[in-house]
Amino acid sequence: MNQDIQFLKELQNELRTQDIDSQAAPRFWTVGDYEWVEAREENAERYSVYLPYIAESYVLDDYLEEIKEDSTLSKEALTELKKEDFDDPIEWIQKYIDEEAELIPERKVHIVRPDTMFLTKEEAKRHIKLNKHHYTSEAHTYAMTAWRAPKVERLLNILESFDWKSIETSK
Known part of the structure; x- marks a missing residue:
């Protein structure tokens, strides 16, 4: 007590x-x-990429950095990814990784x-x-x-x- x-x-x-x-x-x-939650594009603070083929999402910038080290990608894919005028990541991802990939705008x-x-x-x-x-x-x-x-x-x-x-x- x-x-x-x-x-x-x-x-x-x-x-x-x-x-x-x-x-x-x-x-x-x-x-x-x-x-991080899904947001309207005009409110986006970052983007994630959803890859339906493997049912995974990744922060876009982190994913692009990691994928540069992927030894299974073709030389053509890596060369295109590393170009200085590379400006449409979702198009590249859809071409080389998953054709149904989507960008998801997010905000914190x-x-x-x-x-x-x-x-x-x-x-x-x-x-x-x-x-x-x-x-x-x-x-x-x-x-x-x-x-x-x-x-x-x-x-x-x-x-x-x-x-x-x-x-x-x-x-």
Whole structure:
């Protein structure tokens, strides 16, 4: 029981003193990250190429760099790829790799990773550090407000304001 009370006291102190990241109470932390999603061409930040023959997608620029090292390509294909006036990668890919290949315009969007909820920012940071293999290198703590959640609000208010001395003196 004393360990639980000590835990609650320490949690109370952390809740009272942590940075609130401009969020109203009640607040909690999640993992924010980024992912690439299909976009309209005018909003594209990059392109990926989809190769139906092998049912795979690759970031176009990375794919073109990797393919230059492919020893199975014909000399003609490599020569054309390395030309200075090379300006239509999808046409080249369709000619030499997969005739049904498609370019996919993409943009990077911020997301809140599912199944993440932490009472403290420090706990969220620790989670990201210990589980970085599940996230991109841009993963970060992301504060959120539990808007219109009266039970969450009441619980966090109790945790932040409970007078622990009141139970110590009543023994």
